[in-house]
Structure formats: structure tokens, C-alpha cells
Amino acid sequence: xxxxxxxxxxxxxxxxxxxxxxxxxxxxxxxxxxxxxxxxxxxxxxxxxxxxxxxxxxxxxxxxxxxxxxxxxxxxxxxxxxxxxxxxxxxxxxxxxxxxxxxxxxxxxxxxxxxxxxxxxxxxxxxxxxxxxxxxxxxxxxxxxxxxxxxxxxxxxxxxxxxxxxxxxxxxxxxxxxxxxxxxxxxxxxxxxxxxxxxxxxxxxxxxxxxxxxxxxxxxxxxxxxxxxxxxxxxxxxxxxxxxxxxxxxxxxxxxxxxxxxxxxxxxxxxxxxxxxxxxxxxxxxxxxxxx
Amino acid sequence: xxxxxxxxxxxxxxxxxxxxxxxxxxxxxxxxxxxxxxxxxxxxxxxxxxxxxxxxxxxxxxxxxxxxxxxxxxxxxxxxxxxxxxxxxxxxxxxxxxxxxxxxxxxxxxxxxxxxxxxxxxxxxxxxxxxxxxxxxxxxxxxxxxxxxxxxxxxxxxxxxxxxxxxxxxxxxxxxxxxxxxxxxxxxxxxxxxxxxxxxxxxxxxxxxxxxxxxxxxxxxxxxxxxxxxxxxxxxxxxxxxxxxxxxxxxxxxxxxxxxxxxxxxxxxxxxxxx
Numbered sequence: 001x002x003x004x005x006x007x008x009x010x011x012x013x014x015x016x017x018x019x020x021x022x023x024x025x026x027x028x029x030x031x032x033x034x035x036x037x038x039x040x041x042x043x044x045x046x047x048x049x050x051x052x053x054x055x056x057x058x059x060x061x062x063x064x065x066x067x068x069x070x071x072x073x074x075x076x077x078x079x080x081x082x083x084x085x086x087x088x089x090x091x092x093x094x095x096x097x098x099x100x101x102x103x104x105x106x107x108x109x110x111x112x113x114x115x116x117x118x119x120x121x122x123x124x125x126x127x128x129x130x131x132x133x134x135x136x137x138x139x140x141x142x143x144x145x146x147x148x149x150x151x152x153x154x155x156x157x158x159x160x161x162x163x164x165x166x167x168x169x170x171x172x173x174x175x176x177x178x179x180x181x182x183x184x185x186x187x188x189x190x191x192x193x194x195x196x197x198x199x200x201x202x203x204x205x206x207x208x209x210x211x212x213x214x215x216x217x218x219x220x221x222x223x224x225x226x227x228x229x230x231x232x233x234x235x236x237x238x239x240x241x242x243x244x245x246x247x248x249x250x251x252x253x254x255x256x257x258x259x260x261x262x263x264x265x266x267x268x269x270x271x272x273x274x275x276x277x278x279x280x281x282x283x284x285x286x287x288x289x290x291x292x
Numbered sequence: 293x294x295x296x297x298x299x300x301x302x303x304x305x306x307x308x309x310x311x312x313x314x315x316x317x318x319x320x321x322x323x324x325x326x327x328x329x330x331x332x333x334x335x336x337x338x339x340x341x342x343x344x345x346x347x348x349x350x351x352x353x354x355x356x357x358x359x360x361x362x363x364x365x366x367x368x369x370x371x372x373x374x375x376x377x378x379x380x381x382x383x384x385x386x387x388x389x390x391x392x393x394x395x396x397x398x399x400x401x402x403x404x405x406x407x408x409x410x411x412x413x414x415x416x417x418x419x420x421x422x423x424x425x426x427x428x429x430x431x432x433x434x435x436x437x438x439x440x441x442x443x444x445x446x447x448x449x450x451x452x453x454x455x456x457x458x459x460x461x462x463x464x465x466x467x468x469x470x471x472x473x474x475x476x477x478x479x480x481x482x483x484x485x486x487x488x489x490x491x492x493x494x495x496x497x498x499x500x501x502x503x504x505x506x507x508x509x510x511x512x513x514x515x516x517x518x519x520x521x522x523x524x525x526x527x528x529x530x531x532x533x534x535x536x537x538x539x540x541x542x543x544x545x546x547x548x549x550x551x552x553x554x555x556x557x558x559x560x561x562x563x564x565x566x567x
Contacts, residue, residue: 012392030416279407
């Protein structure tokens with residue numbers, strides 16, 4: 001009996017061994033190592049490497065660049081998340097009423113989600129180009145003046161926000177459509193008998209019953225926006241004058257352009273804590289995703 | 293027939309204008325890729341080419357390693373997927389259907405790993421791959437992605453729904469674990485494998501961050517890194533060729549999406565928490 005039990009456990013551990021090896025190698029030990037690195041003065045290519053305690057964090061929290069980056073990340077995230085969700089919600093309500101053309105609209109708005117963002121960011125660079133871009137041509141045709149949208153500190157962040165809303169609204173939409181499908185039709189039929197109009201239907205039926213989806217979508221979109229990198233890296237590379245330098249870009253530059261490994265690791269740890277706090281908030285509010 | 297009222301007209305107008313805005317970049321990319329570069333500069337608002345040309349595609353294939361980028365993309369996507377399934381399905385099975393010491397704790401670790409942002413592991417992984425002289429190789433692009441807590445999680449959730457009797461019967465007949473996995477489990481979790489496949493292909497074909505870090509030489513670029521390199525090197529001088537390269541990068545996934553619309557949308561919504 002005991003021998004059987006041991007054999008059973010050996011089989012179980014053999015089953016989880018390969019995946020554990022990969023997880024430990026590429027996810028768990030890197031996290032521990034990042035924390036260790038963040039307490040060192042360590043620059044790739046330099047011999048000197050030593051323990052300096054929390055000095056990297058002190059430097060980080062005293063650096064205006066970090067606070068600027070955090071502020072830009074917050075502005076960027078809030079605008080992208082709120083507008084994408086509102087648009088996605090509006091689209092889902094309009095589309096779910098259309099039985100015949102619904103799928104066509106879904107495909108249309110979902111298309112950016114399937115597209116390679118690095119490549120589409122190049123297309124947007126072309127549209128927003130100072131000299132030959134479609135947007136400036138359009139403005140000039142109507143008597144306005146064009147601007148260099150991506151190289152102007154007033155407009156660059158707004159442009160990257162707009163493009164990420166373009167990329168994400170369809171993603172929010174499909175979640176809301178799934179949520180709306182779960183609301184029984186009888187509720188709307190009963191409301192119709194009472195003479196409820198569209199706005200009241202939305203206010204008193206759809207909106208409250210969608211609230212679990214809304215929370216879930218908000219968290220997903222926030223994590224997505226907080227960790228976005230591709231479009232901004234390609235369109236502005238953090239510029240002009242660091243006006244679009246979100247946290248992921250700051251980390252990338254410190255780590256892989258200046259090879260400031262120790263300092264960059266402290267940014268990574270701060271990043272990690274931010275995202276983890278969000279995830280914990282999600283687990284607290286939304287148990288259904290994790291435990292079944 | 294229902295009478296068309298103001299609401300219908302307004303909502304259709306809204307959908308159409310937003311639809312145009314959504315599709316316009318795709319439309320412009322396609323149309324510009326068939327346009328002569330002098331015409332692109334001179335034609336202003338008239339986005340259509342006078343005579344569609346294929347020269348931009350010749351330029352892309354002549355000036356860049358685009359064929360190689362696409363091949364690299366396919367190699368990475370295929371081996372990452374195979375690796376992920378091979379390594380993680382047995383673990384998912386163990387977590388769903390077997391009992392062993394520390395099972396709960398280990399699974400909690402996997403749940404936690406689901407939400408870790410990739411940036412936390414990027415620096416140590418880069419250092420590790422450098423140490424083993426793997427920078428600029430397929431291994432650098434593939435190996436770190438095989439670690440997929442999400443694959444374990446998704447498969448385990450699906451395997452939980454399979455009734456115990458199927459596995460019990462196989463055990464009684466003396467089937468070993470490998471045979472149970474291959475002949476019973478795999479056929480039964482095909483829908484989950486399908487969902488995960490789409491998710492994995494989209495994620496790794498589109499990935500721009502990791503190739504940027506571990507690849508130095510042009511020939512090893514995947515399509516997103518390759519197109520950005522080409523666009524930065526060409527600058528604004530040859531938008532036609534740049535759009536052709538962008539189209540070649542985007543087209544495979546768009547084609548896959550249009551061919552499996554419904555499954556694509558369900559897959560990416562089911563897998564949302566790892567978006």
C-alpha cells in the first residue's frame with residue numbers, strides 16, 4: 001500500500017517536472033533574481049558589481065524622470081481604459097441588437113485586436129506623417145494647418161492614446177457582447193410590456209446585469225494598458241522630450257539601451273508590485289475567474 | 293418590416309463612421325502598398341493609385357530579409373506552441389486528476405504566475421540567455437515562452453470537466469500514463485487546445501518586445517521586429533515598400549482570423565485574463 005502511494009507520487013511529480021523546470025527557470029527564479037539585482041550597483045560591461053542596499057530605489061524615487069513616467073503611465077492608462085470601455089460598451093449594445101449584420105460589425109471592430117501592433121503602428125506613423133500623412137492632407141484640404149503630431153509634445157501622448165483606443169475598443173466590445181448574451185430575453189420582454197424605452201432598458205437591465213463583466217473587463221484592460229509597449233515604442237520611442245515615456249519604455253531604455261541592470265531591476269520590481277496589487281484587487285472582487 | 297426611426301438612423305451612422313475609422317488604416321496600408329512612391333508623395337487626398345504596381349513588393353523582397361522574417365515567425369510560433377503543449381499538458385492533467393503532496397501550494401504558485409508582468413523576468417532571462425551564449429538564436433526566442441502558467445491553467449480547467457470514469461476505465465484495463473494522455477486526454481481536450489493554439493499564435497507572432505531584446509542580427513528578426521527595422525532604416529523615403537512589408541506582417545493572422553472568426557473571438561475572450 002505504502003509502496004503504491006510512493007510510486008503514485010513519483011508518477012505525479014514526473015508529470016509536473018518538465019513544466020516546473022521551465023517555470024522555475026524562466027519565471028520564478030528571475031523574479032527572485034530581479035529583486036537581488038535591484039540591490040546591486042551593476043552595469044553590463046563594467047567589472048564593478050556590489051551590494052548597495054536600497055540605493056537604487058532611493059535614486060528612483062528621487063528621480064523626476066520616474067515620477068514623470070509614472071504620471072504619463074497613469075494618464076495614458078486612464079484614458080485608454082475608460083474610453084475603450086465606454087466605446088466597447090456602446091458598440092456592444094448597438095451591435096447585439098442587430099441579428100443579421102451583427103457578426104459583420106463584430107469582425108470589423110475586432111480586426112485591430114488580431115493585427116500585429118508593431119506593423120499597424122508604422123501605418124499610423126504614415127497617417128500622422130508631417131508632410132505626406134493623410135490626416136494633414138485632410139486638414140489642409142479643409143483650410144487648416146497640419147502638425148507634426150508625433151513630434152510635438154502637445155499632441156504625441158494624445159495620438160498614442162487614440163491609437164491604443166483604436167486597438168482596444170473592439171476587445172472590450174466582444175467581452176460586453178458575451179455578457180449581454182447571458183442576460184435572458186424575458187427581462188427585456190417584461191420591460192417592454194411595462195413600456196420601458198431603450199435608455200431605461202439599458203439603465204435598469206443591461207447595465208446592472210453587466211456589472212460583473214464590467215469589472216472583469218476593467219481589470220483586463222488596465223493590465224493591458226499598464227503593460228503596453230509596442231505602439232509607443234514604434235510611434236514615438238518615448239519622445240518628444242520624454243512626453244510619452246511610459247514605465248515599460250523607461251524600463252526598456254535603462255535595461256537594454258544603457259544596460260543599467262541594477263537600476264532597471266528596481267524599476268521592474270516597482271512595476272511588478274503595481275501590477276500585482278491590481279491583480280490582487282481583481283481576485284478579491286472577482287473570485288469566479290480563479291477558483292471553481 | 294419595422295419602420296426606420298431616428299434611433300436606427302443615428303446608431304447606423306455611428307457604427308458606420310466608427311467602422312470607417314477602424315478599417316481605414318488597413319485600407320490605406322493595402323492601397324498604398326500598390327502605389328508608386330512618387331505618387332504617394334504627390335497625390336494628396338487621392339489615396340487610390342493611378343495604376344496599381346507590384347514594384348513595392350519586389351523592393352521589400354529585394355531589400356530586406358522579409359522571407360526570412362516570415363519563416364522565423366513561423367518557426368518561433370510553431371516550436372513555442374509544440375513546446376508549450378508538450379510540457380504543460382501533463383502538468384495540467386496532474387493538477388486536475390491526481391493527488392500529490394503540495395499540490396495546492398504549487399497550484400497557487402501557478403495562479404500567481406498568471407498575473408506576473410513579463411517585464412519582471414526580462415532582465416534575468418536576458419542575462420541567463422547571454423550566459424549560455426544563446427542571444428541571437430531561435431532558442432532565445434522560443435525557450436522562455438514555453439514556460440506558460442496560462443497553458444497549465446486553461447488545460448486544467450478543461451480537464452476538470454471530464455468525468456473520472458474515462459480515466460478509471462483506462463486504468464482498469466492497465467493503460468499506462470503515456471497512453472492515457474495520448475489516447476484519452478488529448479482527443480477530449482481538443483477544444484481547449486484549439487483555443488490555446490489561437491491565443492499562442494497571436495501572442496507570439498505579434499510579439500515585438502522580446503525579439504527586440506534577444507536578437508541583434510537582421511536575419512534572426514521575426515516579422516514585427518523586421519518591419520520596424522525596415523521602416524526606421526528607410527525613413528519616409530519609401531512608404532510604398534514599408535506598407536507592403538507591414539501588410540505581409542499582418543496578413544497571416546488576419547487571414548487566420550477571417551477563416552475562423554467565431555473561434556478566434558471566443559478564444560481571445562476566454563483567454564482574456566492573459567491578454
